[in-house]
Amino acid sequence: MSPRWNATFSTTTRHSLEAGTTVEVPSWAAIARLLVSCLLISAIFSARADELPESPQDSRFEGYPNAPEIRVVPRKDDLFFYPCNQCHEAIQPNAEIRPLSAPHDSELTHGRGLIWCLSCHDVANRDNLRTLLNEQVDFDDAHLVCAGCHANRHKDWTFGVHGKRVDNWTGERTQFSCTHCHDPHKPAIAPRAPQPPPPVRTGLELTPGSEHVNEPAWARPEVNQE
Amino acid sequence: MGVIRFIFDGVREMLRGPREYWAWLLFLSVVVVFGSWQYWVQFSNGLVVTGMSDQVSWGFYIANFAFLVGIAAAAVLLVIPAYIFHRKDIKDVVLVGEGMAVAAVTMAILFVIVDLGRPDRLWHMIPVIGSLNFPISLLAWDVLVLSGYLLLNLAIPFYLLYSRYRGREANFRIYFPIVVISMFWAISIHTVTAFLFSANPARPFWHTALLGPRFIASAFASGPALIIITLEIVRKVSTYKVSQSVISTLALIMTVALQINLFFVGAELFTDFYNEGAHAASIHYLFLGLGGFDSLQPWIWFALTLNIIAVIILMIHPLRKNVLTLNIACVLAFIGIWIEKGMGLVIPGFVPTPLGEIFEYVPTSVELSVSAGIWAFGVLMFTVLAKAVIAIEQGRLRYRDKKSEISQ
Amino acid sequence: MSKDPGSDDRGKFDKARRNFLRGLGMGTAAAAAQPAWGGDTLSDTFADFFQKHYQRMTSEEITETLERIERKAESRYGVEISCENTPPQPGVVFGYAINISRCKGYRDCVDACVQENNLGRDSQVQYIRVLQMDKGDSNLEHSEHYYDPETVPVEGKYYLPVQCMQCDDPPCVKACPVDATWMEPDGIVVVDYDWCIGCRYCMTACPYWARHFNWTTPEIPAEEMNTDTHFLGNRPRPRGVVEKCHFCIQRTRKGRQPACMEACPTGARIFGNLLDPDSEIRYVLQNKQVFRLKEDLGTEPKFWYFSD
Numbered sequence: 001m002s003p004r005w006n007a008t009f010s011t012t013t014r015h016s017l018e019a020g021t022t023v024e025v026p027s028w029a030a031i032a033r034l035l036v037s038c039l040l041i042s043a044i045f046s047a048r049a050d051e052l053p054e055s056p057q058d059s060r061f062e063g064y065p066n067a068p069e070i071r072v073v074p075r076k077d078d079l080f081f082y083p084c085n086q087c088h089e090a091i092q093p094n095a096e097i098r099p100l101s102a103p104h105d106s107e108l109t110h111g112r113g114l115i116w117c118l119s120c121h122d123v124a125n126r127d128n129l130r131t132l133l134n135e136q137v138d139f140d141d142a143h144l145v146c147a148g149c150h151a152n153r154h155k156d157w158t159f160g161v162h163g164k165r166v167d168n169w170t171g172e173r174t175q176f177s178c179t180h181c182h183d184p185h186k187p188a189i190a191p192r193a194p195q196p197p198p199p200v201r202t203g204l205e206l207t208p209g210s211e212h213v214n215e216p217a218w219a220r221p222e223v224n225q226e
Numbered sequence: 227m228g229v230i231r232f233i234f235d236g237v238r239e240m241l242r243g244p245r246e247y248w249a250w251l252l253f254l255s256v257v258v259v260f261g262s263w264q265y266w267v268q269f270s271n272g273l274v275v276t277g278m279s280d281q282v283s284w285g286f287y288i289a290n291f292a293f294l295v296g297i298a299a300a301a302v303l304l305v306i307p308a309y310i311f312h313r314k315d316i317k318d319v320v321l322v323g324e325g326m327a328v329a330a331v332t333m334a335i336l337f338v339i340v341d342l343g344r345p346d347r348l349w350h351m352i353p354v355i356g357s358l359n360f361p362i363s364l365l366a367w368d369v370l371v372l373s374g375y376l377l378l379n380l381a382i383p384f385y386l387l388y389s390r391y392r393g394r395e396a397n398f399r400i401y402f403p404i405v406v407i408s409m410f411w412a413i414s415i416h417t418v419t420a421f422l423f424s425a426n427p428a429r430p431f432w433h434t435a436l437l438g439p440r441f442i443a444s445a446f447a448s449g450p451a452l453i454i455i456t457l458e459i460v461r462k463v464s465t466y467k468v469s470q471s472v473i474s475t476l477a478l479i480m481t482v483a484l485q486i487n488l489f490f491v492g493a494e495l496f497t498d499f500y501n502e503g504a505h506a507a508s509i510h511y512l513f514l515g516l517g518g519f520d521s522l523q524p525w526i527w528f529a530l531t532l533n534i535i536a537v538i539i540l541m542i543h544p545l546r547k548n549v550l551t552l553n554i555a556c557v558l559a560f561i562g563i564w565i566e567k568g569m570g571l572v573i574p575g576f577v578p579t580p581l582g583e584i585f586e587y588v589p590t591s592v593e594l595s596v597s598a599g600i601w602a603f604g605v606l607m608f609t610v611l612a613k614a615v616i617a618i619e620q621g622r623l624r625y626r627d628k629k630s631e632i633s634q
Numbered sequence: 635m636s637k638d639p640g641s642d643d644r645g646k647f648d649k650a651r652r653n654f655l656r657g658l659g660m661g662t663a664a665a666a667a668q669p670a671w672g673g674d675t676l677s678d679t680f681a682d683f684f685q686k687h688y689q690r691m692t693s694e695e696i697t698e699t700l701e702r703i704e705r706k707a708e709s710r711y712g713v714e715i716s717c718e719n720t721p722p723q724p725g726v727v728f729g730y731a732i733n734i735s736r737c738k739g740y741r742d743c744v745d746a747c748v749q750e751n752n753l754g755r756d757s758q759v760q761y762i763r764v765l766q767m768d769k770g771d772s773n774l775e776h777s778e779h780y781y782d783p784e785t786v787p788v789e790g791k792y793y794l795p796v797q798c799m800q801c802d803d804p805p806c807v808k809a810c811p812v813d814a815t816w817m818e819p820d821g822i823v824v825v826d827y828d829w830c831i832g833c834r835y836c837m838t839a840c841p842y843w844a845r846h847f848n849w850t851t852p853e854i855p856a857e858e859m860n861t862d863t864h865f866l867g868n869r870p871r872p873r874g875v876v877e878k879c880h881f882c883i884q885r886t887r888k889g890r891q892p893a894c895m896e897a898c899p900t901g902a903r904i905f906g907n908l909l910d911p912d913s914e915i916r917y918v919l920q921n922k923q924v925f926r927l928k929e930d931l932g933t934e935p936k937f938w939y940f941s942d
Contacts, residue, residue: 343832343874
């Protein structure tokens, strides 16, 4: 049997062999191995489908004491490429850290190198995200992924003091998810132009005064001189 | 009815006089008409025709108001010596002083009315029919005390003059208690006006306990200045007897008041500039300019100079006794205090705004015209009142009872 | 919402008014209904002049007044508006907090407020003013009001939006000589625009520069007018009166967010019921390092700032 099969399903075995040696296997064992591998693969896949938590209630996340009930505005409708498995079902998962090709953003500034795509995206099922504990998380519940690192913000968001509540100030709380405002791949919000400055009363004009210069103490030259 | 004859005769006296008198009335009337026309422009277009803004929301009108309330209060400087200290010489002229108070209060009230955004809603200030926020609002207090002062200064002279007109002795027990009330009331009108400004912690320039005393001191310096000039003019254009002792008493009061006023100014300057914090921004703007804005700076230094020259003249006895130098000092003090207590008080309270913005204010021609019209109206009012008062006091105006004439 | 002046279901007041005017020899009701006084009918002008203080009107009188306001808006702006008098919700006192770490100085709140509250485009009143401050400096005198850079936020600056603080001990309420401004039970400091005499003493008294005056008649383009109005809120206001932020009373009394909060893209604004222990505003007050402006003046603003 061609060593390529072994290479595909048991790369560790291959690495344990010394370079240059070949592996001789009896043909019956190879067929059996192939069959078992196929069964295993399908078993793994089908098992994965069954094991997908339906909702965050299945998550280990304990929540915050006295947290209010909130409804999160769904994200999936806004995601252009969703469902991701449209393509990814046919693509081999590749966990190697590398720049991605189109149509994905290959730019990932989030974490400045401390994380990469598969830190948040599930390698096997691209229609889900993953938490630090490798739990599956739906795209509409992305905040559970963010909470893994940004716990303080997440707590603020849960209690409504970070992020944006929509529609009302009383009654059912509906909030935007984190990714509504923060692009998880490039989270820094770009500066934009402000609305125009306030007007001056009709008939009067703004006379420019002298430029206000308020230097902090450490910037004044006499302080910096040694 | 004696009262109706009294009023009728009084008005007739007001409309009688030599050519110069009529020329004066005509001149004042022209200014009043001009001011009224400009006010019509303001009433039709709104206060946008003024130079005021959200940043400096009170301007020339309120500046004149604050100054005139002081002039009105200063009538008490004649009332007290006349009725408490029984100074006969002053008692002879006290009604002229009260006529000035009436004119000054009327001017002050007019200045407030022209400053209102909705003068058509003035009735809202009437208690019961409207809704007067008394005793919490200082403006409500001001409305009441000014109206009361006007009534007092109309009632007392009315009673005294009517008695004289009818040839009878005024009843001491009737008028004296009211006179005493008017003395305290005079102090109260100016104290309430000072509290109007000093009640606002949002405006650190005004939020000082010294503002009340400053108002009284400057009122007692500027009021006598005007009274002295006026009495000198009265002496000149009429046969009314004005003793020199009246003038010298007023000059002495004015000297002390001006000294105290300058001391208060000094105290303010020291307190704000010694350890200059954010609260000193307004006085810094006034005296030294702020952030490149300094339109009031020349005015306040000019005013301070005038006051200092005036007080020096007044402190030198021979100069105070000399008619010419005394009159110069009066004019200087009057103008100096008008600047310092008018624009020099109101505008810096708004610069910088509570949010730190510096926005300057310049009165427009509409404001200046309307103000000139109101001043002319006040002077006109005083002229005609003085004309009638003098005629009655000199005995030239008497109630002629037809029946008694025939029987004689 | 405007009703025909001749319609029968206008009630006894109308009839009484017509009789009164007839008695004065003013002519028939038809004559009195001719628009003449700046576009208003004579009867409307009379009713305007004698209109009582909001707190003294009976509910019938308030309904009459609301209808009159709607008629005036129609004749002045050519727009049919609805003017309501939604009462305060019981058990509610409003509070507001701004996260100054989130505010980037966009001024979207200012723009939304102008649209929502029918602020005069030419009288140029803006209830909200955003200050650009130097980082490390909280001195308002060093603030920049008219910042207009290419982009915001500017490096080294932070942004402080200021509007009416709806103080619990409001100096403006004390100052008003005619009781034209007062604090409603839900904590909003309101102005009766038809009672205000325009003396501007309240503007002098306010430490936050929150009160603004209509130096001219507010001009609002008809197509931009917000037609859902409240008597104490965003209904078209006349010239010569003071106005200010009222926490979008026409929205908040119905459970909606104030326009500034809805417009803020960064979610810097937090609004809610101070009496509800589970509200976001209470969470902010209990868990964040909040401060208020000019705390030492004792005005007890219901408007906090925090950063995180």
